[in-house]
Amino acid sequence: MLLAEVTYRCPLHCAFCYNPTDYDKHTQNELSTEQWINVLRDARKLGALQLGISGGEPLLRDDIEEIVEEAGRLGYYTNLITSGVGLTEKRITAFKAGGLDHIQLSMHDITEEINNFITNTRTFELKKKVAAMIKDHGYPMVLNVVIHRYNIKHVKEILEMAEALGADFVELANTQYYGWSLVNRNQLMPTKEQIDEAEVITNEFRQRVGNKMKVYFVVPDYFSERPKKCMNGWGEVFMIVTANGDVLPCHSARVLPNMVFPNVKANGLGWVWQESPAFNKYRGDDWMKEPCRSCDEKHKDLGGCRCQAFLLSGDAEAADPVCTKSPHRHLIDEAIANAQKPYLQAQPILFRNDKNSRKLIEGENRELVADFHALP
């Protein structure tokens, strides 16, 4: 599975974005069309079959048509992951002709107010139009809705909106805390009760609509007792090529310390996948410390997420703090408790935009990221 994060530029400024807070470093040195086409060819030779085209907002590049067409020729199953901003009749017609298989559209809320607030833009009406356009062109309509405190009370209405739009698949993705969403964690995290209620509502909705619409409910790991098998195993399935050509085993791997990530400008993908120190670092379980090393469940989750372990505990080889066997589980419980404190909730949200990214790079607002071992 190859994920191409073709640009970090984005017209939306979502507070829950998992992109790196220092993404502004990587907006002026994006790979060229030709470099992307070479990436697709190399990865296909290695056996990649799935291509996700993501960002930022991929449609801010004007060569997505060419990338899609090459992916079609190479036999990829290609999925465009978009906010819908920049999707026009002309472009979607070209994508269809070029062999794009699937479009995943992000939606934010049933209410214009919350959509526009959380994305820090005015995009609500546009998203509804784009949803209809996707359907008209014979694509299944696949909506991804990131769930957080501001929209969790509207899950029923969100599902009803999706039904009215003719959605075939809806993913209710509870916010995971990386990048911008980690900085805004106190403002975004719902309570356990709200999540349980949202799940009950989702199940009732599933019963009612049956097979017509498939709903995924992604349980947030903070509220679980065991971590998720991050990326289905480090260097097992996923390869992420970012806007500037860095190759990562996981979207947020650049936060990890003492790691040098390969770059497609200098390294062939075959070497990257098989030989590079970065892709081998957390492959398998040799790297594990206690309590993971002797844990009889270690093969189920491989110790969870390395980035989350580092961001919260400062140790990339620690057990994911989500695990109740982790000596750092208290960090998760504190985060859950903190998110209910009115004075922390009242802190301003740091929206994902170029200005805020530059400020973080230049060392302003350090207190927001220092706790998370995430200084740029």
Add this chain to the structure above:
Amino acid sequence: MSTISDNQDNQQAVTGAENGVAQSDVYAIARHYRFQWEEAQQCYVLLFPEGMIKLNGSAGEVIKRVNGRASVADIIQEVSQAFPDVPEIAADVLSMLNLAVDKAWLEKRN
């Protein structure tokens, strides 16, 4: 980061084709799947977002004939002609098609 969790396998199994496929039904590969021969794996595969189903030889022979035009009866006939020595092949083709409809790999076109 983690990716999509799956959760509705139960629902799919319950709500598939209630009475099984009929001889006159026409199916196509469901819109969000792509069916192709995969050289590296030496088998037919069904691709969908973030996943892949490898089809064994006989499943591939059935699914490759599902094209939005051929009826179930046509497919049974074609497969029977291609493999004249296999006993009771019609029942196998039918159960393969039922499975594929249950799994929502196929969608009905008539």
